[in-house]
Amino acid sequence: MSENYRPVLSIDPSRLPKHFDAPEAEVRWDAEWDRQGIYRYDPSRPRAETFVVDTPPPTVSGSLHVGHVFSYTHTDVLVRYRRMRGDNIFYPMGWDDNGLPTERRVQNYFHVRCDPREPYVPDLVLEPANAKARKRPPRMVSRANFIELCHQVTLEDEKSFMELWRRNGLSVDWSLEYATIDERCRRTAQYSFRDLFEKGHVYNEDAPTTWDVDFQTAVAQAEMEDRERPGAYHHIEFGVQGGDESFVIATTRPELLPACVGVTAHPDDERYRGLFGREALTPLFRTPVPIFPSEVADPEKGTGVLMVCTFGDATDVAWWREQGLALRQIVTREGRLAAVEFGGEDFPSLDPEAANAAYEQLSGKNINQARNAVVELLRDPAGSATGGGAPLVGDPETIQHSVKFYEKGDRPLEFVSTRQWFVRLLDQKEQLLAKGEQIEWHPAFMHARYRDWTEGLSLDWCISRQRYFGVPIPVWYPLDGQGAPDYAHPIVAEREQMPVDPLIDTPPGYDEAARDQPGGFCAESDIFDTWFTSSLTPQIGSGWGVDDERHGRLFPADIRPQSHEIIRTWAFYTIAKALLHEDTVPWHHVVISGWVLDPDRKKMSKSQGNVLTPLPLIEKYTADGARYWSASARLGTDTAADEKVFKVGKRLATKLFNAGKFVLSQEAEVRPVEAELDRAFVAKLAALVERATASFDDYNHAQALTDTETFFWTHFTDAYIELVKTRARSQDEAQRGSAVAALRLGLDVLVRLLAPFLPYITEEVWSWAFAEEKGQPSVHRAPWPDASDFAGIGAPDDPGSFELAADCWGSINKCKADAEVSMGREVATLTILACPSDASRLPAVLGDVLDAARCAEHRLESREGLDSGVFAIEGAEFVAREESVKRSD
RNA sequence: AGGCACGUAGCUCAGUGGCUAGAGCGCCGCCUUGACACGGCGGAGGUCGGCGGUUCAAUCCCGCCCGUGCCUACCA
Numbered sequence: 001m002s003e004n005y006r007p008v009l010s011i012d013p014s015r016l017p018k019h020f021d022a023p024e025a026e027v028r029w030d031a032e033w034d035r036q037g038i039y040r041y042d043p044s045r046p047r048a049e050t051f052v053v054d055t056p057p058p059t060v061s062g063s064l065h066v067g068h069v070f071s072y073t074h075t076d077v078l079v080r081y082r083r084m085r086g087d088n089i090f091y092p093m094g095w096d097d098n099g100l101p102t103e104r105r106v107q108n109y110f111h112v113r114c115d116p117r118e119p120y121v122p123d124l125v126l127e128p129a130n131a132k133a134r135k136r137p138p139r140m141v142s143r144a145n146f147i148e149l150c151h152q153v154t155l156e157d158e159k160s161f162m163e164l165w166r167r168n169g170l171s172v173d174w175s176l177e178y179a180t181i182d183e184r185c186r187r188t189a190q191y192s193f194r195d196l197f198e199k200g201h202v203y204n205e206d207a208p209t210t211w212d213v214d215f216q217t218a219v220a221q222a223e224m225e226d227r228e229r230p231g232a233y234h235h236i237e238f239g240v241q242g243g244d245e246s247f248v249i250a251t252t253r254p255e256l257l258p259a260c261v262g263v264t265a266h267p268d269d270e271r272y273r274g275l276f277g278r279e280a281l282t283p284l285f286r287t288p289v290p291i292f293p294s295e296v297a298d299p300e301k302g303t304g305v306l307m308v309c310t311f312g313d314a315t316d317v318a319w320w321r322e323q324g325l326a327l328r329q330i331v332t333r334e335g336r337l338a339a340v341e342f343g344g345e346d347f348p349s350l351d352p353e354a355a356n357a358a359y360e361q362l363s364g365k366n367i368n369q370a371r372n373a374v375v376e377l378l379r380d381p382a383g384s385a386t387g388g389g390a391p392l393v394g395d396p397e398t399i400q401h402s403v404k405f406y407e408k409g410d411r412p413l414e415f416v417s418t419r420q421w422f423v424r425l426l427d428q429k430e431q432l433l434a435k436g437e438q439i440e441w442h443p444a445f446m447h448a449r450y451r452d453w454t455e456g457l458s459l460d461w462c463i464s465r466q467r468y469f470g471v472p473i474p475v476w477y478p479l480d481g482q483g484a485p486d487y488a489h490p491i492v493a494e495r496e497q498m499p500v501d502p503l504i505d506t507p508p509g510y511d512e513a514a515r516d517q518p519g520g521f522c523a524e525s526d527i528f529d530t531w532f533t534s535s536l537t538p539q540i541g542s543g544w545g546v547d548d549e550r551h552g553r554l555f556p557a558d559i560r561p562q563s564h565e566i567i568r569t570w571a572f573y574t575i576a577k578a579l580l581h582e583d584t585v586p587w588h589h590v591v592i593s594g595w596v597l598d599p600d601r602k603k604m605s606k607s608q609g610n611v612l613t614p615l616p617l618i619e620k621y622t623a624d625g626a627r628y629w630s631a632s633a634r635l636g637t638d639t640a641a642d643e644k645v646f647k648v649g650k651r652l653a654t655k656l657f658n659a660g661k662f663v664l665s666q667e668a669e670v671r672p673v674e675a676e677l678d679r680a681f682v683a684k685l686a687a688l689v690e691r692a693t694a695s696f697d698d699y700n701h702a703q704a705l706t707d708t709e710t711f712f713w714t715h716f717t718d719a720y721i722e723l724v725k726t727r728a729r730s731q732d733e734a735q736r737g738s739a740v741a742a743l744r745l746g747l748d749v750l751v752r753l754l755a756p757f758l759p760y761i762t763e764e765v766w767s768w769a770f771a772e773e774k775g776q777p778s779v780h781r782a783p784w785p786d787a788s789d790f791a792g793i794g795a796p797d798d799p800g801s802f803e804l805a806a807d808c809w810g811s812i813n814k815c816k817a818d819a820e821v822s823m824g825r826e827v828a829t830l831t832i833l834a835c836p837s838d839a840s841r842l843p844a845v846l847g848d849v850l851d852a853a854r855c856a857e858h859r860l861e862s863r864e865g866l867d868s869g870v871f872a873i874e875g876a877e878f879v880a881r882e883e884s885v886k887r888s889d
Numbered sequence: 890a891g892g893c894a895c896g897u898a899g900c901u902c903a904g905u906g907g908c909u910a911g912a913g914c915g916c917c918g919c920c921u922u923g924a925c926a927c928g929g930c931g932g933a934g935g936u937c938g939g940c941g942g943u944u945c946a947a948u949c950c951c952g953c954c955c956g957u958g959c960c961u962a963c964c965a
Binding site for chain 2: 013018019020226231233249250251252253264297298301302303304305306307308312313315316399401402403404443445446448449452453455456564565567568595597599601603632633634636637638639640642644645647648650651653654655657658659660661662663664665702703706709710714717718721722725810813814816817818820821822823824825
């Protein structure tokens with residue numbers, strides 16, 4: 001080597017393993033990244049340089065499935081890109097641990113139930129229930145013990161999630177970890193309540209509320225779903241007071257007949273016009289109820305006239321309110337028919353004896369049993385309100401209709417009148433929609449989901465839950481002299497007290513001795529809907545109410561990644577909170593991942609048993625392979641968990657390992673990139689960098705991956721490396737230096753372009769030489785490639801010379817394939833025919849082509865009629881194999 | 890019922906108002922290795938869901954239809 005040039009920092013490939021040991025590297029790099037603190041948020045840098053992520057806190061009690069690594073990888077890829085662009089990343093991780101899923105898991109895991117009347121047992125230790133224990137009735141534990149068990153289980157679950165995230169290479173700043181039940185989140189949620197209370201956005205009300213009879217808790221509109229269920233129209237004859245007329249209503253809920261409080265039909269319906277203002281008489285119970293007209297009644301549906309009950313559905317609730325009808329709540333919180341007495345003021349009857357006899361058949365039964373029983377009673381002419389035979393007209397007519405369920409529930413929702421806390425949202429629709437407009441949705445069409453939901457909002461947000469493991473509502477109620485609570489004047493905890501548990505803590509101005517005493521106070525025992533806390537994740541991260549300066553620096557966030565099925569819950573509620581608290585958007589961009597489908601493109605669900613767990617896939621295909629699969633999906637696109645794609649990712653990582661080994665083991669002097677082919681390659685590489693960067697900025701990471709991968713495989717490893725392999729070992733130092741410099745630049749840039757997708761293998765390759773050479777220990781802190789990487793390298797004389805060389809070499813390869821000889825076979829001589837233009841351009845790169853083809857002698861002839869880029873190879877004479885082997889020794 | 894998205898090679902997916910529509914996997918044939926057989930070269934394989942329309946030109950734009958998924962609504 002000449003004395004003026006120092007050698008490049010090359011590696012000795014024999015010191016590297018033959019194959020990449022991914023599991024070992026994944027553990028090693030994860031620890032190393034932690035040690036270097038490369039994912040740490042730097043609070044000293046300004047907002048403009050900071051990229052704030054509002055990470056979805058996963059429900060830890062749910063099972064781990066590939067959907068988790070899928071969507072979180074999308075976020076991580078974007079975050080890693082922004083980090084390399086120089087942004088100060090704020091990327092926390094939280095766990096959504098409170099709420100029903102955890103309670104249910106704890107109930108199953110230990111085979112316990114919570115009964116608040118049970119005394120607290122200190123230091124209670126329970127073993128996971130075995131099959132035998134499950135056959136016995138569940139053990140009853142106190143509320144405090146139950147909550148302790150919930151904490152115990154969530155801690156374990158959080159650990160397994162964290163291990164998965166780390167293994168998957170999420171570049172989370174683990175010092176920012178939170179859990180939605182921890183003290184900080186409880187405080188933030190209670191601050192939120194107090195702020196909404198002060199602003200007049202929350203209220204409590206005793207009103208009919210959608211209720212799950214199994215979980216025995218109120219359910220919000222966002223947590224309901226429709227399910228198709230078989231049902232039946234029952235035609236039932238009603239009488240009319242003071243006349244011998246009758247009419248027939250149709251209902252799918254005959255068991256609610258004892259709760260009938262009115263009858264209605266459309267005002268223009270000729271059949272029933274004469275009845276308005278009079279009273280109907282129910283069969284069986286002989287209860288007189290008002291008949292009133294309503295525009296909402298559809299003359300086409302059923303018989304056009306219907307009974308109003310408390311409560312069959314939301315329309316019943318509306319009629320009940322508008323008409324000021326009586327309240328006859330017969331369905332209990334347990335989903336059974338309550339014991340009621342006909343003949344009194346609440347349940348009037350013209351024939352109390354018969355009514356009570358009939359109701360006796362229903363009392364205490366569940367909904368289905370009561371329905372069957374009432375139908376039997378209606379078949380008996382004795383129950384008729386008119387004396388005109390059996391009240392049930394004809395046979396029930398079976399239909400298929402959709403019924404509202406709690407999304408986690410097993411029985412239809414009932415409307416039960418209970419006292420609940422609500423956030424007033426119906427008066428905020430316009431503002432909520434306006435905030436949705438200010439946010440950029442990726443992909444844009446997902447905005448429609450938010451708009452549809454917001455426009456269709458029909459109920460205020462019910463935020464109280466009659467459960468145990470959650471953030472307590474920070475409220476007490478004063479008790480009057482008789483010990484009755486004054487719900488109109490709740491005592492809300494002071495901010496300084498928070499977080500409080502009203503069941504333990506005492507309200508300001510009261511002594512603990514006054515608890516549950518007349519003239520004293522009583523605690524609100526309900527907890528918040530888990531979304532009440534989850535909707536504050538941007539504020540939890542920013543320290544809202546705790547550190548205003550920091551909040552100003554981190555709120556609103558830059559991106560909110562999430563999946564599309566929780567737009568109506570998580571996204572919606574978070575927008576609502578930011579609106580009500582600070583009249584702002586919570587983040588500037590929403591990034592929506594699609595769903596993961598099973599390999600047959602069916603939705604994965606536990607009930608179908610087609611859920612794939614991620615760790616075995618990561619172990620089989622490496623973390624980089626799993627990330628490749630995730631990242632190959634565009635935002636918002638539902639994607640099949642296709643193992644073929646994992647495999648491709650693993651192959652890409654392997655290829656990068658080998659290409660890196662080759663490129664970095666080339667020894668040469670540091671020389672400028674000058675050869676025509678090298679400059680042509682660099683020009684293509686620069687174009688790739690521009691495209692990939694534009695794709696990332698356009699929230700299209702999948703395009704960036706495809707382009708980079710294709711370039712890496714097609715142009716770099718299959719073409720460029722092969723074409724310059726010989727020259728990279730040439731005796732001509734300038735030629736050799738140019739080739740090696742371009743090879744190293746190619747590897748350097750491609751490793752950085754792939755780093756967001758394949759963090760492990762890129763870091764591995766980076767560590768061999770670039771880390772030292774560039775003074776940047778981690779590729780994940782290295783600058784994203786840009787024009788400065790190519791400064792000083794001239795444009796090629798002919799912009800097409802790279803393709804020309806690759807095409808010509810490809811033609812020779814095809815010639816070898818046709819002759820069934822190996823690509824490495826030496827060629828004694830051959831003739832290349834090219835169109836006149838190509839023939840004149842080819843010599844600039846022909847030396848590299850002939851080297852790659854191992855061709856000793858050649859002739860280049862111009863031939864009219866050939867297309868550009870098409871080369872005919874004639875008269876090829878291959879060196880005999882034995883001779884070829886001998887020569888190369 | 891309304892809305893959104895999707896329908897491209899056997900499979901999973903790219904793609905563009907215009908040259909012969911692409912990739913990977915799978916398949917077939919060949920190559921035995923000096924970065925990589927966890928590889929390379931070559932090949933077969935598509936009426937771009939259907940029918941109309943706009944256009945010199947449509948897989949791409951428009952309309953209708955069919956199919957799939959989701960969202961919203963209705964659900965006496």
